[in-house]
Amino acid sequence: MDPDTGTMVREGVDSIVNPLDLYAIEAALRLKEDHGGSITVLSMGPPAAERALREALSMGCDRAFLLSDKAFAGSDTWATSRVLSTAIRHCGAFDLIITGERATDGDTGQVGPGIAAWLGIPVLSHVSQLQLRDTSCLMATRLTEEGYQRLEVRLPCVLTVVKEIAVPRLPTLRGKQQARKVTIPCLTASNLGLDPETIGLAGSPTRVVKIFHPRVAREAERIEAREEAQIRQAIDRVLEVLDNQGFLTPKRDACDDRPYESATQQIQAEHALSSVDDHARLRPQGKKEIWTLAEYRGGRMDTTSFELLARARPLADQAGMLVTAVALSAAITDSDARMLIARGADCVIALESPCLADFECGTWSSALVTLARDQLPEIILAPATTSGRALMPHLAIMLGTGLTADCTDLALDPETGDLLQTRPAIGGNIMATIRTPRHRPQMATIRPHSTRPLQPDTARQGCLIRKMLDPQPADTRVKILGLDCESHDFENLEAARIVVAGGRGLRKADGFRHVRALADALGAAVGASREAVDRGWIGYPHQVGLSGKTISPDLYLCAGISGAIQHLAGIRTAKTIIAINSDPHAPIHEVANLAIIGDLFEILPRLTKAVLQVRQSDHLVAGTENATRGDI
Amino acid sequence: MSTPLQQEIPGTSSLPHRYGRVTPSIMAELQSLLGQDQVFTDPDKLQAYSHDETSIEDYGHQPEVVVFPRSTQQVADLVLLANRYRIPLTPRGAGSGLSGGAIPLFGGIVVSLEKMQRVRDIDYENMTITVEAGMVTNDINNVVRDHGLFYAGYPMSLETCTIGGNIAENAGGGKAVKYGVTSRYVLGLELVTPSGEVVRLGGKLAKDVTGYDLVHLIVGSEGTLGIVTAATLRLIGLPKATCDLLVLYATPQAAISSVPTILTNGLVPTAIEFMDRSSVEASCRYLNESLPYETCGAMLLIEMDGSDQAQVEHDAEAVGELCLQQGALEVYVADNRTTRERVWSVRRNIAEAFKVYSPVQSLEDIVVPPARIPDILPTLAELEREFGITIPCYGHAGDGNLHATLVNPPDMDMERWHAVEHEALEILYAAVTQLGGKISGEHGIGLKRKRYMAEFMDPVELKLIKAIKQAWDPLCIMNPGKLFDPE
């Protein structure tokens, strides 16, 4: 990264195809094998990117274009998708555009949906399976948090594909030889008729203001947990760490309206949910708004909706802004709206239409574009979920503004009042703080579960505005066919945010009961050391380490694992490590943020019970009096 | 532990009385020498240090105590103490060995070097690095890479094994065709002898004929002639460009037959690795990877490296063409980080994959003159037929070194398996010897192959080896029972 401009320095580094784009190439090659057609690859980058294009040609692509110009340097995702979409038009007619899920350096995933917005064609993100039905229509499966969503889409369209789509082939020697002969035209800004002021660093709405390295040195804390009092203290401390990192968000059941109903009755009496007039009254002239997205998942308001409110509330209070939760669904109940208010919203705008029942990027985006153009929010926040990460880049292009992906921290610049959006990049190796100085709204997606929702405050007042939208979807080119929940392997170790793992210290297969129970309580995946796998206590897919899976969960909690070098190789990038091991000299304690020296059979069951209690009660962690709150 | 095979190891039950046991008072001495937190006797720890990567059921033995010295002085003190009470010592690196070398056959003390992993010196002018024996081999490259330097002697287990273990086994790796094995890179050693003296052998020298070449006597001595505490290693310039070819053949025979042709063609590959179809299949399944193995009987993974990208690509192309002329079905090219890591990780994970899918097996390490490897395949096929077992095979074909893996079929009971394993190995080793080969190329003899070494080695050579051991370690306390049985 260039420390001055905060942009990627792409010169002089080994120019390879973005590994995730190889899946896009493979998907295209398979379509071509089955249905004919020709494949064009485009890359925007320094002249060295030609090497990557040749790799694509040698795999079997037909044509390649290099988009290279000093004027392109420093482009953010807005400018990049602008250049790419212009070049796509320039290159002639097309039926389908496929991109990788995201680039492994910038890691935003915004360019694909952005291109679709520029070209005015549908986009399906996170596609894991696709099949051409006829020359004008394809069937696709999207990998979402809820399961596999099946859709049908008319061509032309944009797809962003995930790894499941197909394993990329290796280029053959003959392919390499042929690729070497192909001339790759280079397109510049003037070839494309682009004004240099509207692209590159100059044309990018977002600015990187600061780059820094996340604190890598793990702060180690050791707790002896051999006697009763110590054990209790250790459990409290674990809960506290879990809580600080937002791992104790209440279970969905605890979030719904039932336990809350009686308490709300009061507000209803005191302050009935108000009308549009009230909204105008509550929103005095010049009072700016922060919008947060509220989504339903599996028929319930998703916890990310409340997490966003917890992000927005302090910012709004600091700058005298209002927080408006914008909920999209077929129908939004009063009690859901009340819950949003109780958890920090000043106002709820309910966009209701049968066509909003399931996520479809184009339809949701157009619903929000109309509203945003009308109300001019200052900030829009959405969760960095599969839907948020497709919707927001589309919306940002439509609104002509910048977007920052997957933020882990938000603040307001004391001087300009601009939103400072901090996010990890390059696999979390660096952090970048980004600002949108000249464009409004300022938009960001927020990493799910990186905040804890606020405690519901039933005394909070707010208003609800219902807007019924046209029942016909704005975009009829996409049809949602259904959702398959069962087939998704939600135990996916590599994707899990929390992994609870066990090793030889569990003594026998039955020992994994304790690990599973805690994993269930935390909504975590189960991992294991090779010793445990070799003994047949658990299947090989659970093995973590050099010859198992390499994982980067936010939390790795392990018990009865010594921390052999091969095991550690699999968890090097875990954000927080909590180890439970009776041996004070076990190497795992040297890498753990929280090292609990004690008997796992004593600690695990009690920890599980405590976690369940907290998550079900949705109350702040009790019994932390012994420990000081500290950032781990 | 009393599995059938252990009782077969002659002498294991009668000999221990020669050795002293680690009594409470000796424990106290150990603790005062090393400090409380470097001496362990809890059962969990003892169990973990009772085996290496060979089967724990077949070869495992518990030590009486495991110690973690932090300095050469501590190692020397420890050895002196062992001399006083005649307690067997077993040096240990990472325990990734495949011949049982780090297993304490007679109990006693396991001396783990894993806490000694400092870099003592990097000498850019002489292109050497001096490190302590417990340094993980891959870490050496992590330290020197930014300076454009490279330690080329590493084995496939590089992320795991220690340099001390590599030296003790004279490990070879995936680059040995061009760069040679560990011994080529060991210039100097710091050694604690079996009697507890500290000696420095060799140095940062390009040549040295001052006396016997003791450095290279220690390299490959499997921890039986002393404990290596530090080593001075030769570094070379990091190759700037690398290109791998994954070459598919219809049959293992076709793949192996083209190896001598490639080797004598004038271009020197860094590696020529062989993988038969079931090896690739197992590893792909294990890694959830997919290489186009369905259509082939075997693959060669050929690596070319050098300082100029265009030249390397050109050489690789020439080798690829040669393979096609030799009847290869297809040649795939991996010339960037992503694809190279993909193909090499398939190669690296074969052993691990077989451990998961065929836990009862014997991983062999036969070596023959490189031009003779096509001649060994018929023997393997014959063994498969005769004994009704499968023998997937992979390895460093360019070095004539193959890891034929005898796999226990699911329906064969353990007793029968051990008999079959033994009989098959006798035939295999005889064939290897016939071709001018040896029973181990890089994994060593250790416990696992000592009965066969006694059988297939020239008796005079064996006598000389025993004489050397007797001269260096008259009390026979340094890793006893490895290579051959103590007299």
Ligand SMILES: Cc1cc2nc3c(=O)[nH]c(=O)nc-3n(C[C@H](O)[C@H](O)[C@H](O)COP(=O)(O)OP(=O)(O)OC[C@H]3O[C@@H](n4cnc5c(N)ncnc54)[C@H](O)[C@@H]3O)c2cc1C
């Ligand atoms: C080439 C190679 C590849 C490998 N790949 C992997 C890999 O991918 N993944 C992997 O995990 N390993 C791998 N290994 C194996 C690795 O070296 C270790 O053997 C393994 O990780 C140890 O597993 P463990 O920690 O469960 O067992 P141990 O090392 O035996 O540790 C058990 C731990 O449990 C603790 N314990 C016991 N009882 C209790 C109790 N009641 N309460 C709390 N703690 C207790 C003990 O103190 C001990 O620290 C590999 C090895 C090699 C050579």
Ligand SMILES: Cc1cc2nc3c(=O)[nH]c(=O)nc-3n(C[C@H](O)[C@H](O)[C@H](O)COP(=O)(O)OP(=O)(O)OC[C@H]3O[C@@H](n4cnc5c(N)ncnc54)[C@H](O)[C@@H]3O)c2cc1C
């Ligand atoms: C997946 C896998 C792949 C492998 N690939 C290869 C390969 O490509 N090539 C290859 O050659 N081997 C390979 N091996 C075998 C093994 O990794 C090597 O033999 C390695 O050199 C052993 O190192 P270690 O530190 O694990 O030694 P250990 O297993 O701990 O010990 C091996 C021997 O060295 C002795 N020893 C250890 N440290 C010292 C010391 N400081 N002083 C004196 N003696 C000592 C021990 O007593 C023992 O006899 C592989 C193993 C695995 C599991």
